[in-house]
Amino acid sequence: VVRSNGSCVYIPPGIFKSTCKIDITWFPFDDQRCEMKFGSWTYDGLQLDLQLQDEGGGDISSFITNGEWDLLGVPGKRNELFYNCCPEPYIDITFVIIIRRRTLYYFFNLIVPCVLIASMAVLGFTLPPDSGEKLSLGVTILLSLTVFLNMVAETMPATSDAVPLLGTYFNCIMFMVASSVVSTILILNYHHRNADTHDMSPWIRLVFLEWMPCLLRMSRPSEEDKTSLTEATRKALKLKELELKERSSKSLLANVLDIDDDFRHNTLQSSSHTFLRHDDSGGGTILHATTSCIGPHRELTLILKELRVITDKIQKEDEAAEITNDWKFAAMVVDRMCLIIFTLFTILATVAVLCSAPHIIVT
Structure with missing residues (x-):
């Protein structure tokens, strides 16, 4: 989009892939935090100033539910860095993607x-x-x-x-x-x-x-x-004892x-x-x-x-x-x-x- 004052708005669609270190100490009850940093090495902060549109971070309303992870939030932060080579500040915005394992x-x-x-x-x-x-x-x-x-x-x-x-x-x-x-x-x-x-x-x-x-x-x-046994149990035990005694007496006799x-x-x-x-x-x-x-x-x-x-x-x-x-x-x-x-x-x-x-x- 080119406006009458000469400003241009170009929003190209893209898929960004990044790697981050995973802490598995609490696996499978773990939360992971992955950082994604957006900035320019070509233009300094006086030429390209990046600002957060929302203080809460990125918009996750269009996030598609995942079967393994839940997206808890994408907070963002604006950073100004000064390097020894140049007096101008360099601006970047860092988003922290917080996900929780289901x-x-x-x-x-x-x-x-x-x-x-x-x-x-x-x-x-x-x-x-x-x-x-x-x-x-x-x-x-x-x-x-x-x-x-x-x-x-x-x-x-x-x-x-x-x-x-x-x-x-x-x-x-x-x-x-x-x-x-x-x-x-x-x-x-x-x-x-x-x-x-x-x-x-x-x-x-x-x-x-x-x-x-x-x-x-x-x-x-x-x-x-x-x-404390019942009468029937005592009678059964007595009969067994008599049978054993009778057998012992017969063999002894x-x-x-x-x-x-x-x-x-x-x-x-x-x-x-x-x-x-x-x-x-x-x-x-x-x-x-x-x-x-x-x-x-x-x-x-x-x-x-x-x-x-x-x-x-x-x-x-x-x-x-x-x-x-x-x-x-x-x-x-x-x-x-x-x-x-x-x-x-x-x-x-x-x-x-x-x-x-x-x-x-x-x-």
Whole structure:
């Protein structure tokens, strides 16, 4: 447009591209500021004076909504610079483009799945060790999180200037899942120990059987708990105990009868032999009676010896079962302790990340 006074107005359309340094410290809850400087190196400020049309900066009314970024504003500033070469000022106008990342996509596609994976790792501590899937569940969760982190690494900007907030959170969850696998190995090790392979040291007994159960509100079933059972449950337990006693009595009686039969047979042979040997001397009857009295006494002695052996064996089995149960209870205590620790760690890490972010969700 050429006016009558000779002034010309020329507004050429154009698309300006620029690069700026990105700070990914708060990714994906970050705001970015990019500067664009407009000025002339050919004409000084006395020949070309640039003024801001609006003190608020650029006009963003015609901005087309972007799926990843929101344009918060384009403030501008007029600058006058003096250089050593020239006394005239040089004018430029600098616009600061402030954009904010829209976090809805990253929240539901990165953070929520990571929290769910971490929750699965925590719930693995509620799985009984006898199921056989406790360790495989932890390893599977660790592998799935590793694959997920590879996908996340492709999404995050590749720069070493700063560690993104999301990367810090994922590393914490990765450390937690790996630690849960190590803890599961320790729990399974304690659970499958017995009296033949390991003796429980006094400090383990003190810590995991006395102190930690009190802190975690854990206890074994006691006699008071057994008395609080219902009548039907007590009857069922009594029937089971009677069946076990009957089986034990039958096996013990069978052993005693076998011993009695064997020794009666040996006694009769020795008695008949003694009678025939002393028949000629006239004292056979007396010797036969003496041998008959010695036979039952010897049988009772052997039966008592057999009963002592059986009693010692049962006592050793009970002691071994008690030691095995102590190891299993120690494993339960470690399992409960890890459940509480890793649950608190996951909650605190998630809350810390969300609270430290400048903003949570921008739709």
